[in-house]
Amino acid sequence: MQVEAPLRLDRQLEIEEDLEFQQREWHAQRVAWIGLALLAISAVFGLFGTGPLSDSIVGTDGLELRYERFGRFERLTRLRFELGGEGHETTRLSIGRAYLDAVQIEHITPAPAKVEARPDRLVYEFPRQGPAAITFYVKPDTFGLISGEAQVEHAAPLTFKQFIYP
């Protein structure tokens, strides 16, 4: 939409109008409003965590992990390990050191019976009967891309990546 031509102001009003700049500003604003709306909509769908775009699953029948692809700095996120099969004894779930260095584990449900430190990983022991779910609540301590690796005995190891917003 075109605006009236620059006014021929009389000398009385000393003002620095800049219609060309003003037009560009209005245009930029309108583009930006669309951008802001898209940002909010994508946030609703989980681009910044908690939403369908963010929910992910990896793994096989033996060990399946549900996690969030997008996380935020110092904001709690969940890793839910689902253990299949007919385990009736102790399950040993190990998580790689690299991931544990990038996050802070707030709590684990159920609490592990024992934790063993190895050079490159921590091994958590959980007594269980039948299929079970173990949830780690973690807070990322860094931002950017972090990747994790988890494994239970007799199942293929799985890896997952999370992008943590600052």
Add this chain to the structure above:
Amino acid sequence: MDAVMRAAAIYFFLLIVFRLAGQRTLANLTTFDFVLLLVIAEATQQGLLGADFSVTTAFLVIVTLVGIDIGLSLLKNRFVGVDKLLEGVPLVLVADGKPLKARMERARIDESDVLMAARERQGLERLDQIRYAVLERTGQISIIPKRQPAL
């Protein structure tokens, strides 16, 4: 280091968002605008300080915010382009009692806004008593009344 980066990020984010929202967004503070402002401040505060309650962090954040503000004001003084980019330009909305409709529409201002400013600042009653109405860079509307004919 962390506090400085956070403060700088928040400063520039707010600068960009409010610049793009337009001058009028929070210019004439209605009660609701005021509440909105408080809520925005509250949301900002969390990101600014996180869970850090130390006085040092508060000092660093304040120093960073004020420092950036001073730096930008120096730049604005030095370069006209920066000044326009950060603050916008004034716009004449009414000239010789005639509203410039297209401009007002683009600037999201209607006649009643102009008339309100005219009443508040100059005690004017009608549009034709206004010589110029200008949307200032602050988002306020300034009114220059027509000269009264000599009695």
